[in-house]
Amino acid sequence: MKADIESLNPFELNVYLEKLVGDGENETQEWLNAGRGNPNWTAAVPREAYYILGEFATTETLDHEDDIIGSKIKEKKGRVDRFQSLLEQKKSKGADFLKDVWANGEHLLGMKKEKWLTYILDYMMGDNYPYPVRVLTACEQPIQHYMHHELFGARPVPFDVFAVEGGTAGIVYLFESLVNNHLLEPEDKIALMIPTFAPYLEIPELPEYGFETEYIKAELMEIEGQASYQFSKEEIDRLRNTDIKAVFVVNPSNPTANAIYDETIEQLKGIVKTDNPDLMILSDDVYGTFLDEFTSLFTSLPFNTACIYSYSKYFGATGWRVGALALSEDNVFDKRLRELPEGKKEELDKRYGPISSSPRDLLFIDRLVADSRSVALNHVAGLSAPQQVMMALFSLYSLLDKEDSYKKKVMEMCYDRQKLLFKSLDLQLPLKALDTAYYSEIDFALWLEDKYGDSFKDFIVKHHTMTDLIAKLVQEERLMLLKAEAFGSSAWSVRVSLANLETAAYSEVGKRIVNMMDRMHKDWKNNRGDGE
Template identity: 40%
Template sequence: MTPADYEKFRKLSPFELKDQLISLASGKAQRAMLDAGRGNPNFLATTPRHGFFQLGMFATAESELSFSYMAEGVGGLPRQDGIEARFTSFVAANKDQPGVAFLRRALSFVRDQLGLSAEGFLLEMTAGILGCDYPKPPRMLKYAEKVVRQYLIQEMAGSTMPAASTDLFALEGGTAAISYIFASLRENGLIKPGDKAAIGMPVFTPYVEIPELRDYQLQEVAINATPESGWQYPDEELDKLLDPAVKIFLIVNPSNPPSVKINDAGLARIAEIVKKRPDLIIVTDDVYGTFTDNFRSLYSICPYNTILVYSFSKYFGATGWRLGVIATHAQNVLDYALANLPEEDKLALDARYASLTPDVRGLKFIDRLVADSRTVALNHTAGLSTPQQVQMVLFSLFALMDGRNAYKTALKNLLHRRESALYRNLGINAPDDEGSTHYYTLIDMTKLATELYGRRFARWVMTHVDHETILFRIAEETGVVLLPGMGFAVRKPSARASLANLNEYQYASIGAELRKMADEYYERYKAEKKLEAENAPKE
């Protein structure tokens, strides 16, 4: 491809651009394509999956207790009476099967540590994995909500909040959560065209695109983190939130792609701002929080103002499961804002939600979210499928019972080794930002050129190499797929590499290929400088 061919792809989002880069990278059969573009992990949690499939066997046997006289494979709904005793017998008969010991421990934890009814929990999980009934309540199954919020408070708040103060809505991943939140905010008059939406940048690209859509027509205000401060948000950037025209602050924490959590000073600064802006709505996507030590979500700092979005996709290797939750505090700015809408707006909302309850004005925002996710009229069929909720519960219990954080430590070590392999073969030191998840890495092109061959070479690269199209050349010539940092609102020429979806030796190969290309550019630079010197006027 020529530079002119690259031009037509400039406006694509990084995730659409990725397909073009993959096509280029896979163009030569003799070369292996190394796709470090998308963040889908190549690791996953096996123990809770073993548990899921073993639970399915138990549940099917429970179903067959009814209509067992029929030979046509017809079962019935599971029954609570005696279910714990039957489960104990199942565990004893299958104790050597993978996942069964995990299920035994999980039931003990639910009963002995969370204080929940063992029979009630087992019945919900058994019926849930069979998928034999609608989700009830639609927002989230009763025991599922209690278990998952315990996990969230542990991982997102360091167990500093009472779990019972949090309401959850189980849904199809973090992206569905953001879509539903913006739609309900608009439908309920909490954001309107022309309002300002602050966005913590750099950020996952769709979060820049959504507020600009015709559906919302919001004015975007960039809250820029800086690499000079370890990708933290300077006070002068956060102070933009003091503008009363800013209605909502959308942030990914830890960030994507810098992969760095907000430090204690940044959290404290935002808390100070919220005291002056008690009407500010914060939406925080904390999908990468479990990859850092001592993570604290904004939800734990400013619970009244914050909607927490969490997805199980990355930490448990479950992007295909589509598992996520929205969390709001029992007392929150959203419900307060609804109560203080103009009477004209309240009357319109009374009509919108009239089919749900005679007391529309007492309907919480999170329950409006559920209804809006099914266009209100189909609220009775809302809710995440019950087998999905069961897997979510088993993931949560797996983490809650891991007192030594063995799984978390293993993943963190895995990502560290991959990052080290990439930069070791590239020939420069890996970034050492405090609070990094190491899930992604941003390769700063200027910094790379400077560290390899000095500032003069770096200046030459910035003026002689089109950094906006170099990723096409990298893909075409080396088979390495990276995403452009500018597509994530990174203001410096850079490339994002996921450290989650390839093996260690492949990251070493990526580093070596990038170094080889850098060396080629350096040879061109030296040749050009030599020619300039030879053609310089003689004194």
């Protein structure tokens, strides 16, 4: 059994162990799964607004109340009055939010609000192919404004967005298009900044890519007297090597939950400026919204960076599959396309010729869209229209929340959970300014050493694996954690998700870990016969 479960990736291991313990109907102890990264909250207000819009859109397609077949959304006399009347009838936060959009949000819509309403109602019905295929007209500016506000700060960098089926789809599309367009070739050298989301480590190893991968590894450091997982100057300096064509990073990280330190970002800017100007940076910023102040690599290096963002975690929307890929209007990807040798340009002319009379002028972001549907089906590309409406409403909700009420509540909830967990394990809290508190990575061997001493820690490390302990926690304490080794962390690290359990449960998570290790420590002492 041990050999089998040791070979499983962390997610497969958790599924296997959960099936092993069954539904636990007769168990007195509550099942706690702190291995999942799925948040247990939802942003209720924009969702309520979404369904109000859906109700209104449906009535706008009907000529008579008893109709069962509606028409398409088109210009219709009296629509604005009917919309405002409906909002007045609805006594809810969702209706109040839509009133706020109508009264105060026109500057965020990219068009007159009356025109925007007609577009949005059409999108809500989902009865037309999404067009433009990259991102819908009435959704583009709310999404761009949101990304500027939440991720890119005050620095205005003109950029385009491609609405995608969540952040993971954005990553897949990027890798595929980089290869399809000869910006990355088989056996090219790329770098991954680790620890990182385990599947991202697996993508470059796929046989169709065959990249040579270098790993830029973070380590636990002390900054301003507190702990934070960061990259040493020596590790980052490896990116000066021009053989490294691209680097991929999740910032803030999964599983460490720490954002890259400003000094490291300045070092990266220097590397790009002086040593590796054509370095392509792929940055997944999904957790950036969980910090008061966040510096995206896209903010600091917009020319070199493709930014991937998902709405899934912050808005409790993993089932919606909504995200955006952002590229600066002036970027290294288009520059490198222009510099390709003539033979490769001719090959790409054939690839993209069916969708463009001048394929060489096709921007990289438009090639991403086309490649997402194998080029030939480019005319039916694009994220579904109703999904893009949800993205626009999430974006507007954040932008019009002048007091950052939602952001403060979400961040406070995550930090409260982290405090309870760390108190129960007697651990020092990490540096808050760089810590999202969405996950906590715990070096289990270091924790064992601090709590029980070197001898017991050495015994555990010699006779057990982290997989053993995770399995024992499931079976003895009905607690699931996630093994972090596959993320590029140490073999003795675990990830605790602070997102998917009720806040009070995180004290219990720590207690159950301590309970099991106390029993193992007691058995060890008894079997030694000489105590400590």
